[in-house]
Amino acid sequence: MPEPMTPYTGFDRMPLAGTWRSGGTGRVLTDSNPYSGEVLTEIGSAGTADVDLVYRAARDAQREWARTRPEQRAAVFERAADIIRRRAGELADWLTREIGATRDRAGVEVAITAAVTAAAAGHSAEVVDRVGSDVPDKENRVYRKPAGVVTVISPWNFPMYLSNRSVAPALALGNAVVLKPAEDSPVTGGLLLAKVYEEAGLPPGLLSVVVGRGRDIGDHLVQHDIPRVISFTGSTRVGQGIAAKAGLKRLALELGGNGPLVVLDDADLEHAVECAVFGSYYHQGQICMATNRVIIDASVYYEFVDRFVEQARALRTGDPRNAETQIGPVINHTQLNSVRDKVAESVAGGAKPLLFGEPQGPAGLVLPPHVLLGDNYVTTAAEEVFGPVATLIRAHGEDDALRIANDTRYGLSSGVFTRDVERGLRFAHQVEAGMTHINDTTVHDDVHAAFGGEKASGIGRFGGRWVAEDFTTHHWISIQHRPRRLVF
Template sequence: MSDKPVPYAGFDRMPLAGEWRHGGAGSVLSDSNPYSGEILAEIPLAAEADVDLAYRGAREAQRAWARTSPEHRAAVFERAAAIVMERGDELADWLTCEIGATRARARVEVDIVAAVTAAAVGHTVDVVDVVGTDVPDKENRVYRKPAGVVTVISPWNFPMYLSNRSVAPALALGNAVVLKPAEDSPVTGGLLLAKVYEEAGLPPGLLSVVVGRGRDVGDHLVQHEIPRVISFTGSTPVGQGIAAKAGLKKLALELGGNGPLVVLDDADLERAVECAVFGSYYHQGQICMATNRVIIDTSVYYEFVERFVERARALRTGDPREASTEIGPVISHKQLDGIRGKVAESVAGGAKLLLSGEPTGPTGRVLPPHVLLGDNYVTTAAEEVFGPVATLIRAHDEGDALRIANDTRYGLSSGVFTRDVERGLRFAQQVEAGMTHINDTTVHDDVHAAFGGEKASGIGRFGGTWVADDFTTHHWISIQHKPRPLVF
């Protein structure tokens, strides 16, 4: 007899206000495997009325949830973290089938989801700060309170983690959440999390998942009067639209990136090449923190390029279910066309294409790694590519490398390689980005890190010491212990 839990099912419905229901839009989403084309689920989509239902249910459920003890809330997240690990193979299989994640990459995401869920236990503790005063016999206290209802809008590329890094702490802090996953990842980005938290004992109505098209429900989700916080991870244009429409709500926006990885003249080239290839091609380059540009000092440029191309050419492409596969399918034909279009524009603009290939696989979406030599202004360097493409750029010296790295409207993740850590630190402090990694990949997986960007890469930070601020308000309460004279 197997000890494995019964697999989750029923993904033709979504949890709205405590009940699993079909959406009312009158249209159906066919959720398919990007490698094989197999239909995974047929989901009747949500309409604006479903959004209203979710928000009303969330507001009602949140009031009772906020009054529960920290110990009660903590127990839910302890159970949820254990369930994620117990169902690790099941969840990883879904990531492989729904978004084309390789087996190793899928398992990494499951482990991070479990860690984030477990870390949420620490956010269930009530926090009260005592603030000094110069008024006799007076005491000032600042209480941290849940914001209320939080809207989470998540992307498809790391769907379970990028949803849960907001969902878990928001719920742990006493909020309710209405989650809208991307249309390419409705199960891994939302419905699976709802099943996990339901099994863990989260009260009904606290987590609703709205599976709907952005054009049908997106504006209503953002402009609705009930939510007090909008947490969004996705493209810069969509984030700019949310900021314009949200009104007087707190915003946490992680947007696009154009990650530079700088290789200085004293870098360990073997390690730099290893990290640059990983950062450029991990999950087909479909990561906001991907290494979009590799900027190399002229003294090591030719050797680096030779090693990089050799390493990239050796990457194994194919079926993400195979353990040996390192590059699987791009998520959609639309995404594939966009990637190939940017490569073509770059070549027309003067870039040299050193490594390329035609897409393969049953759906024709497995794109081999591409390597271009160009300047900072060819399309694949100037724009976020979100595909298995790297642009290598030559810099005259350290100062030129810094100038190139900062010459972008984005500022999310970045990296620098040097054998001199103090030199690397001085360089990192001058990079205009939310994150800079010294002698490491730009694609970071530290669950304790605070992810976020500068410039067009977003507003605010996700995780780290900032997460509690994103989903709470502060209530100042003063106590006058003895009457004091009041003078007009």
């Protein structure tokens, strides 16, 4: 039996250019438990001088790392994946305490973080494509090379995985990474990963974590002339700002969503209701791929609504440390107020509340599940809610359901339920979204999937076979094996 691993400590500092220390602003970022209000750690915030330092160090470290043999790089990620699995309980506990993840939900995130780390080992090998030539005795090769320094800016809602799905492949492909986690999740979104990679033997300076306020360092991170790629997961508003400020850099942006889940007239209602409830309330609805709108054919509408409300009412709220809890706290009071304001605006605009309640818990952040009946234009349907709220919408036939599903500026994740898979496939092809799931929840956890959106939901794809495209460049090299005569 392996010996117990000593828990990680030192989360009052961050790894900057190979050294764990406080940031240089003199200001402190306080990291608190959203359920209990307990202060977990206080970190001296990073400033623009720290950003300059880590970018220079990353550029220098990357040049040596890119020359490392692929199998040596792969070994780092194999060890890191093993460390994550062995420390699964410790990492899951941090997710529960820092972002209010329920125990099962925290375990899922740790597992997929380990999986994406292990998969990164396979990205380390050099890729060479040979391209034909119509010139005699000439050979063309296209080499895939690291982009250089990659900036990763990650959100608080799935912090460990959403950071590492970019950090791991970027590093494995020979890049250096500067990671800025969200202010609400500095430990699970960055510092824990840095500890894991340090323990796995990643050379110093290749991964720096800058913990600080976005208004202090956000613009400097994206406008700096050293990084070649900006990988961002977060709100559409912030993503649009990054696109406007980043200049001639490659962008990978996964932004907001407004996930429609469509229930056609021939759907298996029991299964559809189960998936709709899961998609609406998993992690308190704080997922960009959450089911924001449930669009139900009129022929099954009333039966679906009754079943949905019954299941939503039975969900257990409370302390995320308890194994029975299914809905824990919203991340902070700003987010709670935003959710409640959108519910109030929807009711004022004609939505009918079927299930609602007041915030609970020591910090007052546990919001019970809400169910509203409305049209596609009430606030909770028109906008991304990011809370435990579902809006149920009646559609008059398949064409109307498709119209409603596409009547949004977002296009991230979506779903359709039907007993006829070919019908579902035809419907899915017409949905304006980066992902459509047939007879499954809109909240997808397949690490082999390519996550990404259309319209205001982003640029590019994360994961799957698109990973190498995000973090590498192509170098065309031609070889003339025999001299040829050139004619002017």
